[in-house]
Amino acid sequence: MLSYEPDDTLAHRLDPRSKLAVQMGFAVTALAHTSLPALLALSAVTAGILAVAGVSLLRTLYAYRFALVIIAIAPLVAAVTLGPPWIDVSDGLASARASYRVLLILLVSAAYVRSTPVRDSRAAIQRTIPGKPGQLLGVGIALVFRFLPVLQADVRTIRQASAARLGTERGAVDRASRLGLLSVTRAFDRADRLSLALQARCFAWNPTLPSLSFSRLDVPVLGVALLLAVTAVL
Numbered sequence: 719m720l721s722y723e724p725d726d727t728l729a730h731r732l733d734p735r736s737k738l739a740v741q742m743g744f745a746v747t748a749l750a751h752t753s754l755p756a757l758l759a760l761s762a763v764t765a766g767i768l769a770v771a772g773v774s775l776l777r778t779l780y781a782y783r784f785a786l787v788i789i790a791i792a793p794l795v796a797a798v799t800l801g802p803p804w805i806d807v808s809d810g811l812a813s814a815r816a817s818y819r820v821l822l823i824l825l826v827s828a829a830y831v832r833s834t835p836v837r838d839s840r841a842a843i844q845r846t847i848p849g850k851p852g853q854l855l856g857v858g859i860a861l862v863f864r865f866l867p868v869l870q871a872d873v874r875t876i877r878q879a880s881a882a883r884l885g886t887e888r889g890a891v892d893r894a895s896r897l898g899l900l901s902v903t904r905a906f907d908r909a910d911r912l913s914l915a916l917q918a919r920c921f922a923w924n925p926t927l928p929s930l931s932f933s934r935l936d937v938p939v940l941g942v943a944l945l946l947a948v949t950a951v952l
Contacts, residue, residue, distance in 0.1 A: 869904075
């Protein structure tokens, strides 16, 4: 599972607000352009972002393997029609380009997750969006970053326990239903324990967050973010 890893890469030394700006600018321009030259240019930008953050492409693809299955199936579903000619190649290609853009956005987000501590992300959001909305969004982002890896670990544990009890001999529907039911039950148990832990620790909506400051390294990064956003309307 992708998560924050301490390192000394350029991305780790950047302010989280500049990294968020690049991520948003990249998402906007990726969704705006569908031509092949644009996709090649976005691929090059993605490769550069991954290199700056020290992210392994193969490891990232493996972490997103379940999402990749859905991304790969989408063009096939889009190409199928209910009547002649039964397969619409143009619709399939359009869906494939859209799926590829989603993949690029996921890779860029992986670079952000690996290079940014959870507390820094919360501080960046709360100081960018004022008032209760920013606090609520910051808390939500922090809980997702911390809670999702725990849930994924629970799913892996359930699958391993089922395999040890010859659960692989059951039918696919039976295995999926059992895994889903046990995973949801474990998720609710985790949520109850999380709620109790927050109450025990006197959870605060406005804690003392780490200080953030832009440096000289952030200036060209903010310029890249602005350039990406501008290309969306060109």
